[in-house]
Amino acid sequence: MSAPRIRPKRTGRRHLPPPEPEAPNQLWEMDMTTGATRAGERFYAIMIEDVYTRRIVGAGVFDRCRAAEWVDALDEALRREVREGAEVLDLCCGWITTVGQNGGSRDAAAF
Numbered sequence: 001m002s003a004p005r006i007r008p009k010r011t012g013r014r015h016l017p018p019p020e021p022e023a024p025n026q027l028w029e030m031d032m033t034t035g036a037t038r039a040g041e042r043f044y045a046i047m048i049e050d051v052y053t054r055r056i057v058g059a060g061v062f063d064r065c066r067a068a069e070w071v072d073a074l075d076e077a078l079r080r081e082v083r084e085g086a087e088v089l090d091l092c093c094g095w096i097t098t099v100g101q102n103g104g105s106r107d108a109a110a111f
Helices: 067-081 088-095
Strands: 027-036 042-050 055-062 097-100
16 A cells, blocks of 8 residues: 655646747757767757758767767857857847756756
8 A cells, every 4th residue: 555645746747838939049949969970979069040940050970978068069150150349148138038947067067
């Protein structure tokens, strides 16, 4: 005979609907895929896509996948897409929102 539950069982998770961009450079998605060369060396490809235009705005191929590599790929995208004369404050406060899938590297403080 099992003990009674202390808390009720969760019936389901509540997810917010995904944001819908209305113009380019409002929402970017980040993703990583891994592969191996013929020599057996592992590599990680990080891609950043503009959700509105479905265009790759930044990418990088690395031999490891840590927060620093994610930041490098994001820096490349920002250098390519930032408006001339934009302030860093604009970028941090709503100019671009990034969305990514689960992953420890993107959750690191450096990111």
